[in-house]
Each structure stands twice: as C-alpha cells, then as structure tokens.
Amino acid sequence: MSDWHDDELERMQEALRPLRYQSRRAELEARLEPRGPVRMPAWKHYAIAAAVLVSVGVSAAAYVYQHSPGWAIASTEGEVSLNWGSRFTRVLRSGEGLETAAGQVQLRVGSIGALTIGKNSRIRLVEASPNQQTVSLEHGEIRASILAPPRQFQVLTPAAKAVDLGCAYTLKVDRDGNGHLEVTMGWVSFEDRGRQSFIPVGAACRTRKGLGPGTPYYLDAEPGLINALEQVDFSAQPAERLAARKTLLPLARRRDALTLWHLLSRGTPDERGMTVDRLTALAPLPPGVTREAILRLEPDALQRLWDGMNLGPGAWWKLWGFTPPPAPVVRR
Structure with missing residues (x-):
C-alpha cells in the first residue's frame, strides 16, 4: 500500500514540475542592461520643427489680430453675417465688413460714440485710428451718435461722404447707391468732389450716385x-x-x-x-x-x-x- 502511494506521489510531482517557481532575475537584468542611444528619424525632427513654427505663427497672428484697431461689437440681434475673427473677438477690424439680413448690430465707434446698423445693410470698416474713424455704407441704414471734433467720423457712400460735425443722424442708402440723410442733433456735411451741403438738426438732404449731394431742406x-x-x-x-x-x-x-x-x-x-x-x-x-x-x-x-x-x-x-x-x- 505504501509503495503505491509513493509511486503516485512521484508521478504527481513530475506532472507539476513545469509549473514550479523559477527565478527570472537573470532575464530581467539582461533586459535592463544599458543600450546605445536611440536615434530619431530625420523626418520626425522636421515634423516637430514645422509644428513649432506653425504654433508660433498662429499665436503671433492671433495676437496681432486681437490688438489691431477696431470697433467693439456691443450687441447683435437677429441674423447677422460676421467673419470668424469678429464673431470670436467681438471686434470689427479695419478692412472687415458685416452684413445684416433680418437683424441689426450696434458698434462702439472707438471712444467717440455709437453706430447702429439696421436691417438689410452692408458696411465695411475703412479706418479705426485715434484721429480718424471711417466706415463705408454700401446699402442699408445706419444711425450714428457721435461726440467728437469735426471730421473725425465719416461715412462713405456710393454717392457722397457724410462728415460728422458733432451730431446724431440717420443715413439710408438704396441698392442703386442713392442716399437720404436726416440730422437729429448737431450738423453734418455731405460732400462729393468739392461740393458740400451743410445739414443742421431738423433738416435732411438727398444724394444721387454720380451727382453727389443735393440741397439741404428742413423737414417741416x-x-x-x-x-x-x-x-x-x-x-x-x-x-x-x-x-x-x-x-x-x-x-x-x-x-x-x-x-x-x-x-x-x-x-x-x-x-x-x-x-x-x-x-x-x-x-x-x-x-x-x-x-x-x-x-x-x-x-x-x-x-x-x-x-x-x-x-x-x-x-x-x-x-x-x-x-x-x-x-x-x-x-x-
């Protein structure tokens, strides 16, 4: 009986031998032995350098854009078309434009006043500098309220230039380029090729593309x-x-x-x-x-x-x- 048990025990030990604990220290030490320097492929160096340059360029462009002169977009209402930069920074920069459909926009004209862009209007900011603020009205309606030295704020239209003399007014331009201006405070000068019309509060003036400003008249x-x-x-x-x-x-x-x-x-x-x-x-x-x-x-x-x-x-x-x-x- 004892011999049978001994034989059976030996067979079980032999069967379990592959599963016994074996130290892997030597194998691990071999893996951790110091190796020579790993060389990165040249194309990876160029790729990393290009990525850094692009990142720096984008950051520089964003900084210049954000710090270039412009008019703050105070509010928008309804459908308004703005470029991605103006929509992100809430500032309209020189050379940029906007267009309204069923909406309207209010802009801050530097520190001298406000400009409201009415429905179905298209404008472009021409200049926004400390001494000169100029916007172009292609068509539509704007309402300006300005307190500044004469001639600092100007609106270009296809028929004439409206020069602010410290005032508030409404200016409409149709799609043919003809305009109509009404002054609610102060004075405005309508100008084209040396011809001027001086329009006081309570008065209006029409313009025709190719002919310039007409004659001012009182609304009453x-x-x-x-x-x-x-x-x-x-x-x-x-x-x-x-x-x-x-x-x-x-x-x-x-x-x-x-x-x-x-x-x-x-x-x-x-x-x-x-x-x-x-x-x-x-x-x-x-x-x-x-x-x-x-x-x-x-x-x-x-x-x-x-x-x-x-x-x-x-x-x-x-x-x-x-x-x-x-x-x-x-x-x-």
Missing part, C-alpha cells in the same frame, strides 16, 4: 418746396430745373434761407439772380454785402451772408477749430 418745409427741390437737384433737363426753382422760391420761408443759400451756386446766372432776389425779400443783406458780389459767388460775400442770416452756429465750429462753410463749389 412746404411739401411743394421739398418735391420741387428734387427736380432742381437731379433733373437732367434744364427746363425742368428752371421750372422747379420757380415753383419752390415763393414757398420758401425765412427759415428756408438755408436751402436758398446752397442754391446760389447750383444753377445758371439767371437762376442765381432770382434766388438772390428771394433771399433779400426774406431778409435784408448784411452790411457790406452786395447783390453783385453774391452773383459773382465771391467767397467773402457768401461767408458774410451765411453769418449775417444766422444760418449756422459758427461760434461752436470755431471752438472746435472748424471753419464755417466756405463758398460753395459750382458744378452742374
């Missing part, structure tokens, strides 16, 4: 005067312009001397004569100013006529360092 003027003025400003037919002038002159009030002053340089000598006569019927000429000097469009006479008829607040213009309106440029 006689409707017949306002309608006739459009023919005077933009009709291609001399007979129509003459007939329209004859229609509007009797409708002019003393307050409408602003309109008549601008009309002096817009028309034929005969049309200028009838305009001077209507002006003198509304108010006498200032001392030292003659009818003949006005007919000759002498700058000093026109300037003294402007001041003598109290057409504009020249005092605060001078306070800002801005010269009151010069002699109009004749262009027909």
Whole structure:
C-alpha cells in the first residue's frame, strides 16, 4: 500500500514540475542592461520643427489680430453675417465688413460714440485710428451718435461722404447707391468732389450716385418746396430745373434761407439772380454785402451772408477749430 502511494506521489510531482517557481532575475537584468542611444528619424525632427513654427505663427497672428484697431461689437440681434475673427473677438477690424439680413448690430465707434446698423445693410470698416474713424455704407441704414471734433467720423457712400460735425443722424442708402440723410442733433456735411451741403438738426438732404449731394431742406418745409427741390437737384433737363426753382422760391420761408443759400451756386446766372432776389425779400443783406458780389459767388460775400442770416452756429465750429462753410463749389 505504501509503495503505491509513493509511486503516485512521484508521478504527481513530475506532472507539476513545469509549473514550479523559477527565478527570472537573470532575464530581467539582461533586459535592463544599458543600450546605445536611440536615434530619431530625420523626418520626425522636421515634423516637430514645422509644428513649432506653425504654433508660433498662429499665436503671433492671433495676437496681432486681437490688438489691431477696431470697433467693439456691443450687441447683435437677429441674423447677422460676421467673419470668424469678429464673431470670436467681438471686434470689427479695419478692412472687415458685416452684413445684416433680418437683424441689426450696434458698434462702439472707438471712444467717440455709437453706430447702429439696421436691417438689410452692408458696411465695411475703412479706418479705426485715434484721429480718424471711417466706415463705408454700401446699402442699408445706419444711425450714428457721435461726440467728437469735426471730421473725425465719416461715412462713405456710393454717392457722397457724410462728415460728422458733432451730431446724431440717420443715413439710408438704396441698392442703386442713392442716399437720404436726416440730422437729429448737431450738423453734418455731405460732400462729393468739392461740393458740400451743410445739414443742421431738423433738416435732411438727398444724394444721387454720380451727382453727389443735393440741397439741404428742413423737414417741416412746404411739401411743394421739398418735391420741387428734387427736380432742381437731379433733373437732367434744364427746363425742368428752371421750372422747379420757380415753383419752390415763393414757398420758401425765412427759415428756408438755408436751402436758398446752397442754391446760389447750383444753377445758371439767371437762376442765381432770382434766388438772390428771394433771399433779400426774406431778409435784408448784411452790411457790406452786395447783390453783385453774391452773383459773382465771391467767397467773402457768401461767408458774410451765411453769418449775417444766422444760418449756422459758427461760434461752436470755431471752438472746435472748424471753419464755417466756405463758398460753395459750382458744378452742374
């Protein structure tokens, strides 16, 4: 019995022998022996260097973009199209534009005011520097509220340039490039190729692409005067312009001397004569100013006529360092 058990035990030990504990120290020590330096393939070096350069370039570009001059986007409402940079930083940079569909945008014009972009409008920021803020309105509507020295804020349109003289106004431009401006505070100068229209609070002015600014008029003027003025400003037919002038002159009030002053340089000598006569019927000429000097469009006479008829607040213009309106440029 004992011999059988001994034989069985030996067989079991033999069967389990492969599973016995074996030290692997020698094998592990061999694996941990120092080896020679591992060489990285050359292409990996180039790949890493390229990645570093790209990262540095992107970071530099982002820094320059974020610190370049621009107007802060104060708020957006509805559908507005902005590029990725403006959408991310909430700043519109020089050279960038935006377009509204059913929405609107309010921009901060540096530290001098605000600009609201209405629906279905397209603008582009032209310049945003400490001394000059300029935006281009291709079409649509903007509302500006600015408190700054004259000429620091300007809006370019296809027909004329609106130059801020410290004011608030609404400017609309249709898809043909024609515009309409209404001033709610201060004064605006509408300019194109030397021709200027000076528009005070409560007044408006139209523009036509290729013809420039029309003649300013007060919004409470006689409707017949306002309608006739459009023919005077933009009709291609001399007979129509003459007939329209004859229609509007009797409708002019003393307050409408602003309109008549601008009309002096817009028309034929005969049309200028009838305009001077209507002006003198509304108010006498200032001392030292003659009818003949006005007919000759002498700058000093026109300037003294402007001041003598109290057409504009020249005092605060001078306070800002801005010269009151010069002699109009004749262009027909």
